[in-house]
Amino acid sequence: MGREFDDEFAEFVTQSSPALLRVAFLLTSDRGEAEDLLQTALLNTSRHWGRLNDRAAAYAYVRRVLVTTHTSWRRRRRVHEVLLDQLPEHSVGESTSIDVGRALQALEQLPPRMRAVVVLRCYEGLTEAETADVLGCSLGSVKSQASRGLARLRDLLDQPSATSLATEGAR
Structure with a gap:
């Protein structure tokens, strides 16, 4: 079962990670924190992968783990501020990114x-x-x-x- 588990989970991670990372980013607004959140969610999922009977529901399962983990992290880290010396300059052509x-x-x-x-x-x-x-x-x-x-x-x-x-x- 070990090799089959590894291949199946690796395939799931490869296919689902981009979409899950976007969800994590929207929850955190920080690329690094989103990556950490996704890694934590995938680690928690890997521990229970053998008990997950419906593989089609794996994406929904990991998405729920993302949300609950993020909520847990937010409770622990109440203050999150980014201090800047100056406001960033934006050109007129960057209206979409603004x-x-x-x-x-x-x-x-x-x-x-x-x-x-x-x-x-x-x-x-x-x-x-x-x-x-x-x-x-x-x-x-x-x-x-x-x-x-x-x-x-x-x-x-x-x-x-x-x-x-x-x-x-x-x-």
């Missing part, structure tokens, strides 16, 4: 549970029932968290950025 950056910054401002709901519903495309199952909460909780999360993201993204305010003030 929009993505603003969206990620807005996503970072959501509480962990709300952020997980938004990522699972909007990015992963899970139904409300599937999201409730992954997070181990009620369907009503998913509905309210998704509604509040999307409203808060809209509010945060509708606010003019500090860069555009500084540019308008200089005119």
